[in-house]
Amino acid sequence: MATASPSCPPSPAVAEGPVAPSRSVGRLSGRRLLAGLLVALGALLFAHVGALDNVFHYDDIHSVVQNLHLRSLADPSSFLTDPTTFSARPERAMFRPLVVLSYAVTYALAGLQPSAHLLVNLLTHGLCAGIVLVLARTLGLPAIAAGTASLLFALHPVNGEVVNYVSSRSESFAAAGMLAALWTYLRWRDGAGSAVFYGLSLAAFCMALLSKATAIALPGMLLAAEGLRAQRRRPVNVLPFLGLGLAYLWVVANLAQQALAAPVRPLLHQVWTQLKAVPYYLHLLAVPARLSVEHDFSVAPTLLAPVVVLSAVLLLTTVFVVWQQGGFQLRFLGVCVALGLAPASLVPLNVLVNEHRLYLVSACLAIAAGASLWPRLRRLWGARAGVLILLAILAVLSQQRGRVWDSEQALWSEAAERSPYAYRAHLHLGGALEEQGDIVGALDSYREAARLAPGRAETHYNLGNALRLTGHPLQARRSWERSLQQNPRFLDALLNLAAHHQGLGDWDQVWDLLARAEQVRPRSPEVWRRKGLALRLTDDVAGAESAYLRALELDPRLAEAHHNLANLYNPANGHFKGRGDEAQRHYQIALQQNAGHHGAANNLADLLLNAGDPVAAERICREVIGLAALRHTPGQTKLYLQLGRALEAQGRTAEALGNYRVFVRSRAAPAALRQAVQQRIEQLETPRR
Structure with missing residues (x-):
C-alpha cells in the first residue's frame, strides 16, 4: 500500500478544498451507515422501480428488438470489430461494443422482455449513484454531504431518461466508467490506495470508451485534477490516458467511418447553439417541471444573437465566480462539468439538446451542491429538513416522470404538447397513434411533422404510409417520392414505392426500385422478402421460394417471410403439391414470432379446416381474436368467419351463427364475401324456423 509523502497532507482534496469537516461529524457509525444505505435504496426504488413496467422506445427498436446481431453470443468479438452490430440498420453503425455486449447478454438471459433490459439500466444507475458517493468522499466531503450528493443525483428526474430508455444505457455505462476512473485515479494520486488503483482507473476509462465516445x-x-493542485503537480501521470484516447480515436476512424459522416450543421453554428443551451440545461436542473423527451430548440447562426450574448455573459460570470470563490473541489468539478458537455457541444448532432447529456454533468453538480450545502447541514437542523424535503420532491417527480415512459403514445403526446415546434415529437406521436390503430390521428401528426421539417426524408415517408392506409395511393406515392428526393438511399421509401408500382402492374419501375434497394442494403431480409412477393406475382414460383428462403436465412425470425413462404406452399394456392405440412409449420412459426399475425392465423385456420381439423382451427382463431391489439381490426374480422366455419364443422350451429353475424356486420370484409356468408346464415336458420 502506497503511503502519502510526509511533506504533504494525507488528503489534498480536503486540505485544498473549501470543506474540512471534523471526524465526529464527518463519519457515521456502522448502524447509521447501514440505515442510510437502506433508506437510499428505498428512495431509489421508489423513484425508479416503475421503469420495469415500461416498454421499448424508438431507437430501442433498431438497436435491440430488430437487431439480429444480438441473437447469439457465439462470436462476441464481432461487437468489438464490427460497428454495424450496434443496429439492425447499417447506416446507424456506432462503436459501442460494451453496450452491444450487454444487450446480447440480456437477450440470452431474458429475450426481448423490456423489464429485463430496463433492470440493467436501473442497476447501472444505482451503481453510478454509489460511485458518486465514494468520489465525493475522496474529494473530501463528509459522509452526510456525500450521501446528499449521491441522492441528489440518483433521484433527480432529469436522469429518468437514462433509467427508462434502454438505448440511454450507453450514457450510464460511459458515466460509470468515467466516474470510476476519476475516483480510482484520485485515490491513487493522493496516496490512499495502491498502484492497483491506477490500473483500475485505466481499465474504467477503457470501459467508458467502449460505451460511448463522450468518454x-x-x-x-485528470489533467485538471493535476493542474489545480497547490503542489505535487504531475501531469505526466495522465499520458497513458491520453494514449488510450488517441488509440480509441484511431480505431473509431478506421472502423466506424459511417459515424463520422458529414456534419449536420457548421461548427460555429453548433458552438453558438450549445452556448445558449447552457442556461437552458441549468434551468432544467433547477426547475425540472417540464421535462420532455424532445425539446423546442433552434440553431443559433451567429454569436451576436441576443440569447447567445446573454448566455455567454452568464457563463463567463459563473466561471469567474467559481474560480475566485471556490477551492480545489469546486474548480475541479466545474472543469468536469464543462468537459462533460464539450463532446456534444463541439460535434454537430441531429438533436440539439437532450436530457441524457446532463447525466455525468448532474453527478458533478450534485457533488458540488453537497460540498456547498455542508456548512449549513453541519450547523442547522432546518437545513437538513429542507434537504430531505427536496429529495422527497425529486423522488416523487422521478416516479411521475417514469409513468410517461409506459407507452409510446404517452411519451410522445407529452412531447408534442410541451414542444409543439419539434418535428420529431409529432413524427413519433404519429407512429404511436398508427400502432394503436388511430390512422386519422396519425395522419394529422405526420402532416404537422412534414410541415415543420420539409427537408427530412422520414417525415414524407411516414406521411405517405398514413395516406396509403387512409385510401389515398396517389398522394402516398408523391410523399414517398419527396422522401427519396431528400434521401435517395432511404430503403423503406424504395420498398414502399416498389409495392405501389407493383399494385399498378408497372414492373419496370418495380424491378428498378428493388434493384436500388438491394444495392443500398444487400443483406436486408426485407428486401429479399419483397423480391419474393414480386417474383410470385410474375409467376416465377421457384424464384419466389428462393428469395423467401434467402430472407429467412438472413433473419430466421422474420414472421412475414414465414407467412409468405407458407402461402407459397399452401395447397389451396396451387403452386406446390404435397407441401401442406410445410405450409402449416411456417404459419405456426409466423405466429410464434408474432402472436397477433392475423393473416397467418386466418390461413392456418383455413388450412386446418380443409385438412379436417376444426378443433385446432377453433383454437387458433380464439387465441388471436383474444389479443387486445387486434380488437375491432379488419384482420380480426376474417378470423370470425374462420371461427364460424370451425364451429359449424363441429355441429355448434348457434355459436357459428353468432360469429358469422359479426363478420357480416363488418365493413372491412368484401361485399361479395359478406353476401355469401349472409346466404349461409339464412340457410342455417331455415331449419330452425
Whole structure:
C-alpha cells in the first residue's frame, strides 16, 4: 500500500478544498451507515422501480428488438470489430461494443422482455449513484454531504431518461466508467490506495470508451485534477490516458467511418447553439417541471444573437465566480462539468439538446451542491429538513416522470404538447397513434411533422404510409417520392414505392426500385422478402421460394417471410403439391414470432379446416381474436368467419351463427364475401324456423 509523502497532507482534496469537516461529524457509525444505505435504496426504488413496467422506445427498436446481431453470443468479438452490430440498420453503425455486449447478454438471459433490459439500466444507475458517493468522499466531503450528493443525483428526474430508455444505457455505462476512473485515479494520486488503483482507473476509462465516445473527455478531467493542485503537480501521470484516447480515436476512424459522416450543421453554428443551451440545461436542473423527451430548440447562426450574448455573459460570470470563490473541489468539478458537455457541444448532432447529456454533468453538480450545502447541514437542523424535503420532491417527480415512459403514445403526446415546434415529437406521436390503430390521428401528426421539417426524408415517408392506409395511393406515392428526393438511399421509401408500382402492374419501375434497394442494403431480409412477393406475382414460383428462403436465412425470425413462404406452399394456392405440412409449420412459426399475425392465423385456420381439423382451427382463431391489439381490426374480422366455419364443422350451429353475424356486420370484409356468408346464415336458420 502506497503511503502519502510526509511533506504533504494525507488528503489534498480536503486540505485544498473549501470543506474540512471534523471526524465526529464527518463519519457515521456502522448502524447509521447501514440505515442510510437502506433508506437510499428505498428512495431509489421508489423513484425508479416503475421503469420495469415500461416498454421499448424508438431507437430501442433498431438497436435491440430488430437487431439480429444480438441473437447469439457465439462470436462476441464481432461487437468489438464490427460497428454495424450496434443496429439492425447499417447506416446507424456506432462503436459501442460494451453496450452491444450487454444487450446480447440480456437477450440470452431474458429475450426481448423490456423489464429485463430496463433492470440493467436501473442497476447501472444505482451503481453510478454509489460511485458518486465514494468520489465525493475522496474529494473530501463528509459522509452526510456525500450521501446528499449521491441522492441528489440518483433521484433527480432529469436522469429518468437514462433509467427508462434502454438505448440511454450507453450514457450510464460511459458515466460509470468515467466516474470510476476519476475516483480510482484520485485515490491513487493522493496516496490512499495502491498502484492497483491506477490500473483500475485505466481499465474504467477503457470501459467508458467502449460505451460511448463522450468518454474521450476524461484525460482533460485528470489533467485538471493535476493542474489545480497547490503542489505535487504531475501531469505526466495522465499520458497513458491520453494514449488510450488517441488509440480509441484511431480505431473509431478506421472502423466506424459511417459515424463520422458529414456534419449536420457548421461548427460555429453548433458552438453558438450549445452556448445558449447552457442556461437552458441549468434551468432544467433547477426547475425540472417540464421535462420532455424532445425539446423546442433552434440553431443559433451567429454569436451576436441576443440569447447567445446573454448566455455567454452568464457563463463567463459563473466561471469567474467559481474560480475566485471556490477551492480545489469546486474548480475541479466545474472543469468536469464543462468537459462533460464539450463532446456534444463541439460535434454537430441531429438533436440539439437532450436530457441524457446532463447525466455525468448532474453527478458533478450534485457533488458540488453537497460540498456547498455542508456548512449549513453541519450547523442547522432546518437545513437538513429542507434537504430531505427536496429529495422527497425529486423522488416523487422521478416516479411521475417514469409513468410517461409506459407507452409510446404517452411519451410522445407529452412531447408534442410541451414542444409543439419539434418535428420529431409529432413524427413519433404519429407512429404511436398508427400502432394503436388511430390512422386519422396519425395522419394529422405526420402532416404537422412534414410541415415543420420539409427537408427530412422520414417525415414524407411516414406521411405517405398514413395516406396509403387512409385510401389515398396517389398522394402516398408523391410523399414517398419527396422522401427519396431528400434521401435517395432511404430503403423503406424504395420498398414502399416498389409495392405501389407493383399494385399498378408497372414492373419496370418495380424491378428498378428493388434493384436500388438491394444495392443500398444487400443483406436486408426485407428486401429479399419483397423480391419474393414480386417474383410470385410474375409467376416465377421457384424464384419466389428462393428469395423467401434467402430472407429467412438472413433473419430466421422474420414472421412475414414465414407467412409468405407458407402461402407459397399452401395447397389451396396451387403452386406446390404435397407441401401442406410445410405450409402449416411456417404459419405456426409466423405466429410464434408474432402472436397477433392475423393473416397467418386466418390461413392456418383455413388450412386446418380443409385438412379436417376444426378443433385446432377453433383454437387458433380464439387465441388471436383474444389479443387486445387486434380488437375491432379488419384482420380480426376474417378470423370470425374462420371461427364460424370451425364451429359449424363441429355441429355448434348457434355459436357459428353468432360469429358469422359479426363478420357480416363488418365493413372491412368484401361485399361479395359478406353476401355469401349472409346466404349461409339464412340457410342455417331455415331449419330452425
